[in-house]
Amino acid sequence: MIIEVSGLRKDFTVTTKVGRLRRERTVVSAVDGVDLVVGRGELIGYIGPNGAGKSTTLKVLTGVLTPSAGRVRVCGLDPVADRTTLARRIGVVFGQRSQLWWDLPLGESFELLRHIYRVPAAEHAARLRTCSDLLDLDGFTRTPVRQLSLGQRMRGELTAALLHGPEVLFLDEPTIGLDVLSKQAVRGFLAELDRRGDTTVVLTTHDLADIEKLCERLVVIDHGRVVHDGTLDALHTRHGSRRTIVADLDAPWPAGQTVPGAAVTAVEADGTRVTLTLDGRAAGEVVAALARIVPLRDLSVQEPDIEDVVARIYRG
Numbered sequence: 308m309i310i311e312v313s314g315l316r317k318d319f320t321v322t323t324k325v326g327r328l329r330r331e332r333t334v335v336s337a338v339d340g341v342d343l344v345v346g347r348g349e350l351i352g353y354i355g356p357n358g359a360g361k362s363t364t365l366k367v368l369t370g371v372l373t374p375s376a377g378r379v380r381v382c383g384l385d386p387v388a389d390r391t392t393l394a395r396r397i398g399v400v401f402g403q404r405s406q407l408w409w410d411l412p413l414g415e416s417f418e419l420l421r422h423i424y425r426v427p428a429a430e431h432a433a434r435l436r437t438c439s440d441l442l443d444l445d446g447f448t449r450t451p452v453r454q455l456s457l458g459q460r461m462r463g464e465l466t467a468a469l470l471h472g473p474e475v476l477f478l479d480e481p482t483i484g485l486d487v488l489s490k491q492a493v494r495g496f497l498a499e500l501d502r503r504g505d506t507t508v509v510l511t512t513h514d515l516a517d518i519e520k521l522c523e524r525l526v527v528i529d530h531g532r533v534v535h536d537g538t539l540d541a542l543h544t545r546h547g548s549r550r551t552i553v554a555d556l557d558a559p560w561p562a563g564q565t566v567p568g569a570a571v572t573a574v575e576a577d578g579t580r581v582t583l584t585l586d587g588r589a590a591g592e593v594v595a596a597l598a599r600i601v602p603l604r605d606l607s608v609q610e611p612d613i614e615d616v617v618a619r620i621y622r623g
């Protein structure tokens with residue numbers, strides 16, 4: 308396993324002013340007993356509401372913060388004790404912090420990183436070519452970083468994080484604030500990285516489309532604790548999300564008619580449009596049962612809404 312976390316806790320002591328002279332110290336448990344195991348080549352979505360503890364976890368995993376308790380291993384290393392060694396084996400993109408040189412053209416930042424990480428020239432060129440093709444960097448490698456748009460800069464940041472061939476990539480909100488095209492480029496790139504399977508990716512995001520398009524496995528954290536670890540489908544099942552079938556019929560729906568495996572939740576258009584909510588059974592079975600009752604003209608199966616299920620979890 309490339310990431311192994313057990314019983315991770317991170318407390319912060321916050322001092323607040325009470326009255327004119329007194330100060331009160333309170334302890335905030337930003338991460339409160341997280342267990343997490345991630346295999347090589349996995350891409351996981353690490354999600355949760357504001358203040359849930361996502362960034363704090365990433366900072367502990369990358370050696371920026373020392374845990375208050377628990378065991379953390381990334382690439383078999385202790386992130387704090389082995390921070391320098393680990394830095395060569397991980398890549399990090401934290402939205403608010405840049406690893407690029409503001410006044411230099413983007414391409415020169417890449418060249419500097421090659422020297423810092425001592426990457427052989429051919430290896431560097433090959434990785435840069437791949438990133439450049441997938442992220443379409445060609446138009447702006449000569450532009451100083453300060454003049455790049457947010458989307459261009461994020462594509463540059465992703466490249467910079469990958470040029471030394473890290474085994475794990477930590478991404479904190481990589482699509483935040485990006486325009487539609489840049490979001491697509493970043494998502495397409497991460498999907499390709501996932502498909503190639505040699506980089507493990509831990510992605511935090513508030514963008515539900517990122518989750519839907521990229522994350523087969525979702526780890527949901529709330530108040531510093533993991534409240535779900537599994538697929539999006541499992542999340543829907545656990546929280547009672549249901550698929551629906553909307554069918555247009557050639558004849559009116561018989562009043563009071565039931566269908567095995569589904570509940571009739573709406574009858575419209577003079578009885579010729581019926582909505583069924585599935586109870587978890589395969590849509591095919593329900594459609595076959597439906598077709599035995601009335602001839603079908605048209606049909607659509609609607610997946611449950613990810614926004615609904617995530618909002619329900621976040622509301623607790």
Ligand SMILES: Nc1ncnc2c1ncn2[C@@H]1O[C@H](COP(=O)(O)OP(=O)(O)OP(=O)(O)O)[C@@H](O)[C@H]1O
Nearest residue numbers: 319321335337355356357358359360361362363364
């Ligand atoms: N340096 C710090 N000092 C004190 N409290 C902190 C510090 N860093 C984080 N916290 C607190 O720890 C909790 C978790 O914060 P964290 O930034 O990890 O959440 P998050 O899930 O990344 O949230 P967001 O989605 O808003 O970025 C919050 O209550 C936050 O206020």
